Amino acid sequence: MTAMITPSTARALFAIGDEPGAKRVVDLLNESFDEGQAAIAAFERADGRWDVSIHFADPPDQASIRNLVGLASSEAVAESIAFDVVDAKDWVAESLQGLVPVRAGRFIVHGAHDRASVPLNKLGIEIEAALAFGTGHHGTTRGCLLLLDQVLRSRKPKRVLDLGSGTGVLAIAAAKALKRRVLASDIDPMAALVARDNARLNGVGNLVESICATGFSAAAFGERAPFDLVLANILANPLRQMATAMAAHLAPSAQVILSGLLPHQAMSVIVAYRARGLVLLRHQQIEGWSSLLMQRAG
Structure with a gap:
């Protein structure tokens, strides 16, 4: 990168x-x-x-x-x-220094120095310091990866969106596991560039399309929708605000993984998405953060 x-x-x-x-x-x-x-x-x-x-x-x-x-x-x-x-560069770099690879189901997030230690039966995601959250060591990213691993045990979604992609960990994980195209978006143009570079580093540059966009405003969302799986590791307030727009871009029975939530914020997000026809399948907490797996009814 x-x-x-x-x-x-x-x-x-x-x-x-x-x-x-x-x-x-x-x-x-x-x-x-x-x-x-x-x-x-x-x-x-x-x-x-x-x-x-x-x-x-x-x-x-x-x-x-x-x-x-x-x-x-x-x-x-x-x-x-x-x-x-x-x-920003210093604190992200520091977050990776001396940290062992992080395991989340079939996925392992690691730095370049641990590239050789990834087992052959695991999917390695190599991430180095950059301007964005989402190194894999944060509880929200690990929670999303664990839920993604669970989803992929029984489903092979064709149209996947990583909303608020940061370093691109989730988009890269989905692209590697599914060997299918993934749309990744972030409101920060620097983060969108970082995600694109990380996708190339991980050998899925041809599968991950990284764009800079606010909410669902870009034309790419309409062109790629309806999505079978959405990964959104953001914050409670924007997740609530985007509930209607996200629901409008979902395929029947689509699943969404929502994170970036403190435990006391989870219920308000669940209620917002229930009102748009989604039901809660799983709620997990890791390192003081909540991650949700929800599915569009029908």
Whole structure:
């Protein structure tokens, strides 16, 4: 994959006293940002408090962020917010340094240094540092790969979409397993380039079409639909917002794998997709993140 110089990412960090408090803050923040503006996560600490982090697509208005957090918690929590800048290339590279290959069913996500250690009966996905989430070490990506492995035990979907593809792990996994074309899309043009390069690195460059698109706006979605399988490892708020558009692009009995959800957000996403005619088949949690397998009724 071609080396790429990546921009820095603005970040906000703060701690809050308990899970209900963290949930209130995260829910308000998710509702306050449009798709692609921010990535929000909350994790429980050993002492029972919760750490909340926000990564911004653009430098934030710090006073506005403090006001939002203050509305859902307290002035003291709002004042405690620490803003900094994280170099995207450095944190992604660091996430891969020294990590052993990650196994998820038939799939193994690994770096170049572990290429030779992939067993012959497994499908290796080689991913190196780049500007995007989705190295395979994150709980949401691993959850999606496990659900994908389960789906492919009984189905061979012909039309597959990886929505919010990041580094392209899921699109590459599907293309390798099915030996069929996969459409991969991301709102970040840099991520779309990274996914394309990673597909070439993994020998499926001719099968993975990587595009930059917001939601289902690009013509490629209509041309390739209806999809038999959609992989969408994004965030709760955009998943809810895209429920109607996604349902309109699904084939009868199509399955969708949805992730990027904190456990308390899963039910609202399930409800949104149930309202569009999908039923829940499986809900799993890995490393504090929820992943859903749903199917279009009929």
